Amino acid sequence: MNIYExxxxxxxxxxxxxxxxxxxxxxxxxxxxxxxIALGFLLKIILSRLFxxxxxxxxxxxSGTVELLKKGGVTEPFSALLSRIIGWITxxxxxxxxxxALQIPSVETLFERFLLYLPxxxxxxxxxxxxxxxxxxxxxxxxxxxxxxxxxxxxxxxxFTKYLILILSGTMALEQLGIGKGTIVITFAxxxxxxxxxxxxxxxxxxxxxxxxxxEKKIKSEEKKxxxxxx
Amino acid sequence: MTNFAFxxxxxxxxxxxxxxxxxxxxxxYNNAKTIGHVVKAVHAxxxxxxxxxxxxxxxxxxxxxxxTMDIVQNTTVEDYQSVLLSHRVSPFFKLTTPYHGIPGKGSxxxxxxxxxxxxxxxxxxxxxxxxxxxTPEWVExxxxxxxDNDFDYVAPLYHRHKYDGTITNSIVYPxxxxxxxxxxxxxxxxxxxFSGRLAKFYxxxxxxxxxxxxxxxxxxxxxxxxxNNFRVCQSFLGAKIHDAKDPxxxxxxxLYQVVSAxxxxxxxxxxVWKSIKVSEPGPVFGFQYAxxxxxxxxxxxxxxxxxxxxxxxxxxxxxxxxxxxxxxxxDKAEGLKKEEFNIPEEIWVEIIYSFAVAAHKKKMNREHLLxxxxxxxxxxxxxxxxxxxNSDAQExxxxxxxxxxxxxxxxxxxxxxxx
Numbered sequence: 001m002n003i004y005e006x007x008x009x010x011x012x013x014x015x016x017x018x019x020x021x022x023x024x025x026x027x028x029x030x031x032x033x034x035x036x037i038a039l040g041f042l043l044k045i046i047l048s049r050l051f052x053x054x055x056x057x058x059x060x061x062x063s064g065t066v067e068l069l070k071k072g073g074v075t076e077p078f079s080a081l082l083s084r085i086i087g088w089i090t091x092x093x094x095x096x097x098x099x100x101a102l103q104i105p106s107v108e109t110l111f112e113r114f115l116l117y118l119p120x121x122x123x124x125x126x127x128x129x130x131x132x133x134x135x136x137x138x139x140x141x142x143x144x145x146x147x148x149x150x151x152x153x154x155x156x157x158x159x160f161t162k163y164l165i166l167i168l169s170g171t172m173a174l175e176q177l178g179i180g181k182g183t184i185v186i187t188f189a190x191x192x193x194x195x196x197x198x199x200x201x202x203x204x205x206x207x208x209x210x211x212x213x214x215x216e217k218k219i220k221s222e223e224k225k226x227x228x229x230x231x
Numbered sequence: 232m233t234n235f236a237f238x239x240x241x242x243x244x245x246x247x248x249x250x251x252x253x254x255x256x257x258x259x260y261n262n263a264k265t266i267g268h269v270v271k272a273v274h275a276x277x278x279x280x281x282x283x284x285x286x287x288x289x290x291x292x293x294x295x296x297x298x299t300m301d302i303v304q305n306t307t308v309e310d311y312q313s314v315l316l317s318h319r320v321s322p323f324f325k326l327t328t329p330y331h332g333i334p335g336k337g338s339x340x341x342x343x344x345x346x347x348x349x350x351x352x353x354x355x356x357x358x359x360x361x362x363x364x365x366t367p368e369w370v371e372x373x374x375x376x377x378x379d380n381d382f383d384y385v386a387p388l389y390h391r392h393k394y395d396g397t398i399t400n401s402i403v404y405p406x407x408x409x410x411x412x413x414x415x416x417x418x419x420x421x422x423x424x425f426s427g428r429l430a431k432f433y434x435x436x437x438x439x440x441x442x443x444x445x446x447x448x449x450x451x452x453x454x455x456x457x458x459n460n461f462r463v464c465q466s467f468l469g470a471k472i473h474d475a476k477d478p479x480x481x482x483x484x485x486l487y488q489v490v491s492a493x494x495x496x497x498x499x500x501x502x503v504w505k506s507i508k509v510s511e512p513g514p515v516f517g518f519q520y521a522x523x524x525x526x527x528x529x530x531x532x533x534x535x536x537x538x539x540x541x542x543x544x545x546x547x548x549x550x551x552x553x554x555x556x557x558x559x560x561x562d563k564a565e566g567l568k569k570e571e572f573n574i575p576e577e578i579w580v581e582i583i584y585s586f587a588v589a590a591h592k593k594k595m596n597r598e599h600l601l602x603x604x605x606x607x608x609x610x611x612x613x614x615x616x617x618x619x620x621n622s623d624a625q626e627x628x629x630x631x632x633x634x635x636x637x638x639x640x641x642x643x644x645x646x647x648x649x650x
Contacts, residue, residue, distance in 0.1 A: 061593065140548065140599050147544045148483040148605045150537055154544045231398055231419055231446070231485065 022102075029101040036094020044087030051079030065133075124173040131169020135162045164192075235345050235434075241328045245349050248324050252284035253277070253374060254352040256343030258336050259360035260293035263302055265474050266360045270306040273358065276370025277323050278308065281378075289346050290327040290360075291339040299360070300327045335445030337438075340452075347430045354378045356385075356424040361474035365422075372466035372517050373424030383461035385424030386415045386453060388515060389471035393619050393627040394527045397612045398489055400631050402583060403450055406493060409638040410504035411457045414512045415465060419449035419489065422468065429461055446485055447492025454493075458500040467517030483605040490601050494590045505646055510639060521624075531569060534613035539565045541606020548603050552589035557581050564610070574614040576637040582607055583638075584645040591649060 051057070060066050060078035069078065100111050139162025146154035171188045174180065237245065255273050259266055270288065277286040290303040304327055326346065332338035340357060347355045354377035358365060376382040399419055407418045433455065438444070443451045456463055497504065542565040550558065560578050567573075586604055590597055619627050 137596065140596075143544060144548075144599055144602050145483075147541050148481075148537075148602060150533075150540065152540065154540065158544075231396060231421070231449075231489070 025102050029098040032094055032098040032101055036091050036098065039094065040087040040089075040091035043090055044083045047083035047086055048080055051083060052077075056082070120177055124176040127169050127173045127176060131166055131172070135165035135169070138162065138165055167191075235341075237345070237349070238328060241326065241346075244324075244326050245346065248285075248287060248326075248350060250285070251287040251324070251347075251350040251352045252354070253281055253286045253378075254289060254343070254347045254350060254355045255286070255370065255374075256289045256291060256340065256347075256355065256357045257303070257360050258291050258293070258330075258339030258343070258357065259295060259299050259303075260334075261295045261297045261299060262360035262474070263295070263297040263299045265363060266290075266299055267302050267306045269358060269360055269362050269365055270303055271308055272362075272365045272367055273370055274306075274308045274323065276367035279367050280371040281374070286323040287346075287350060287352070288323065288325050289343050290325075291330045291342040292327065293334055293339060294329055300329075303327050332439055333444040335448075337442075337444035337446075337448035337451070340448050341434075341439050341444070344430045344433050347427060348434055352427045352430070354424065354426060355430055357422065359421045359473060362422070362472070363474065364470045364472040366469070369422065369468050372468055373422065376464050376466060376514075376516050377424050377426050380464075381462065382424075382464045382514075383426045383429045384453070384456035384463045385516075386463065386465045387417050387420035387422045387471075388465040388467045388517070389417060389420065390469065390522045390624065391471050392527045393622065393624065394529055394616060395471075397615065398486060398608070401579065401608070401611055401615065401634070403489060403493060404631070405580075405635040405638040406583060406587075407450070407454060407457075408510045408635050409642050410497065410507065411454065411500070412507040412510045413457050413463060414510050414635075415453055415457070415463065417465075418453040420471070421449055423449075423452060424466070425452070425456070426461075429456060432459065432461075441495065442488045442492045443495075446488035447495075450489060450492050451496065454496045454500065458496070458503045464514040464516060467515060467519045469520070470522040482609075483602045486605055486608055487598060487601045490586070490604065491590075491597065494587055494601075497587060498591065501649075505649075510635075529616050531613055531616060534609050534616070535569060535572060538606050538610030538613060541603075541610070545603050545606065548595070548599070552592075552594050553585050554581060557585065561607075569617065572614060572617060574611045576634045577641075579611050579634070580637045580641045581644075582611075584641060584648070587645065588648045 056079045057066075057077050065078055069075075069081070096111050096115065100108050139158045142161040143154055143158025146157045151157065167188065171185065175185065255277075257266065257269055257273070270290075273288055277284075277288075288303075290300060292300050304325065328342060328346075330339045330342040332341065343355070343357060354374045356370065356373040358369065358373075373385050373387070376385045396417070399417060403419050404416060408414050433452065436455065438451065441447070453463075542561050546558065546561070549561075553561075557578055564572065564574065582604075586600065589595070589600055594600065615630070619630060622630065
């Protein structure tokens, strides 16, 4: 009897006690998750309507965000996209809270770490987004300015400007995420310095004649200038 | 009306003068070489044509470092007999002041309008400070229609070299005429006459932080006068010869400011231009005569090079708003030799209207959009130069008239795309 109680019943009793003890947390956790999903869904609908009402789609069209999203293959309205993102963030936050409601120490620690890391991910994403926007903007500005200045390799200048900003923002994003902190900055500095040095040598050696011609033209004013008064 | 405060010395001078019948403003920036002649011409004009009136000359300067303001202060007509003047002359007043705000002609004009308003001037005029062909008669021609004929705005009419004023001839004149129905040949001429009433009206508009404060001021003044039903006329002033512009002046910035101001005005006066179907000539003052003009050097090869470079590199940007037909034409034109190169009126009008619609629909950053027009404008200018190589002034005017007609004919397409 004793053996039966010790070997069979006692573990079952303990398991039963633990289940009984855990059940309220589990139910609370499920409840929080359901509330989170419902709230996320509700927020998505309300915010979508609110954003449409305040003219967010038009504003995003003006700012060039729509153009950017289209390039990335996103065709749905900006208001719908933003409300969907906020809805999902709500669901994820509630999912985290529901996990911590389970009161399992290892899950709690993991969740705490995740929460602490979350702002880094968010900031890194923002840096990438701004980097992409700025890269496109300044790349195009550099291309147009150099075409108007009559520079033959305008396309190269435009692309160089764009990718330089993209690489810079990528480096900053990785730095923000704490991935290879010092290494990335040093790598970037070496690559960037290398490119500049390579260009300097290339232009110095390959463009000697060109530079000579250019300076001669500038100094001797050989090129026939327009005297058109455009206005 | 926005708040505007004069410098203390300017306010004191305004208080001394109290009021004026006539005011002529000269905007300037490092024009020491030419402004003396302009001041003398204006002074002689006051003495010869308005001896009984209280006249004020205002120099609104952008911070010249070459002594422009000193020259204005120290220049006078000492020998009235040289301008065939024997009658009594009322004293005239001179006021020089640096303007504040965004550096540019528009900000200089704003200061002139404010002084005209403070002095309650009846008739005003503005003339460029780099003019070499201005005579005392310009003062009469710009002001008399306001003083005696009750006009509110007097636009200049000049004889210019066939390659001069290409932004005016290929964009601003035809589009203004097609949109607002008035044939004002030099809408951005730079020398205008206007009533005190119109100066006050200009000041009610809050545009002084926009491109209007820079090169956009001329088209803004003309369009505002026409669109608000002020009485508009033109005065024939003869030849317009002025100091050579700084060769380093950025064409794309100039083009951007003028075209941007024109497109902004299309937004402001949408209801006005959509209701206008045809254009009509207006009253013209002054005795018209032929004048000899200095030759203008052009470098066609360089212009065609710039056009081709633009087509090669900026095609992807234009793809977003230019019609397929125009893009196909540009592709073909890119490789053409000088002898075969031509951008027809129809294509040019399609290009300008497409840019207007793209700016209206905010297809991309406005500055990027309008600065990308520069190579196309250079191409059209090259095409015009080739076309008009052997043409006289009359034939060139006929060509411009033809372009204007196409702008008017295609206006319906613009209206369809606009909405």
